[in-house]
Amino acid sequence: xxxxxxxxxxxxxxxxxxxxxxxxxxxxxxxxxxxxxxxxxxxxxxxxxxxxxxxxxxxxxxxxxxxxxxxxxxxxxxxxxxxxxxxxxxxxxxxxxxxxxxxxxxxxxxxxxxxxxxxxxxxxxxxxxxxxx
Numbered sequence: 001x002x003x004x005x006x007x008x009x010x011x012x013x014x015x016x017x018x019x020x021x022x023x024x025x026x027x028x029x030x031x032x033x034x035x036x037x038x039x040x041x042x043x044x045x046x047x048x049x050x051x052x053x054x055x056x057x058x059x060x061x062x063x064x065x066x067x068x069x070x071x072x073x074x075x076x077x078x079x080x081x082x083x084x085x086x087x088x089x090x091x092x093x094x095x096x097x098x099x100x101x102x103x104x105x106x107x108x109x110x111x112x113x114x115x116x117x118x119x120x121x122x123x124x125x126x127x128x129x130x131x132x133x
Contacts, residue, residue, distance in 0.1 A: 004033040005049040007042045007066065008082060009058045013103060017053055017082065020110045039066035049077055051117055056083040064088060067095035076124070078117045
């Protein structure tokens with residue numbers, strides 16, 4: 001099961017991301033998706049996630065700061081920034097963001113990014129051999 005978190009203060013963008021996640025995973029991946037309106041709420045809840053869609057510009061705690069705090073406790077979370085503020089792209093490299101989605105969001109670019117993320121996650125899972133007696 002893939003655990004997603006969407007941290008986005010724009011309700012329309014939240015709905016779009018959740019819809020895209022649902023559509024992408026339908027029939028191919030089991031998933032959970034937690035949604036947060038603000039980075040501070042996400043940090044307080046501290047959910048375990050595999051993929052974090054993170055807005056950069058938010059009122060209380062910006063996405064880059066959230067990513068820094070996430071990295072201090074978990075370096076395996078795949079971070080994808082979702083933003084209109086492309087000027088912050090360089091800061092994303094300091095927290096090892098895998099990719100950026102630029103608003104307005106388009107399903108084709110979302111799918112390309114999520115497939116790339118899944119490829120990264122699948123490489124992390126060791127190959128196992130099951131033997132039944």
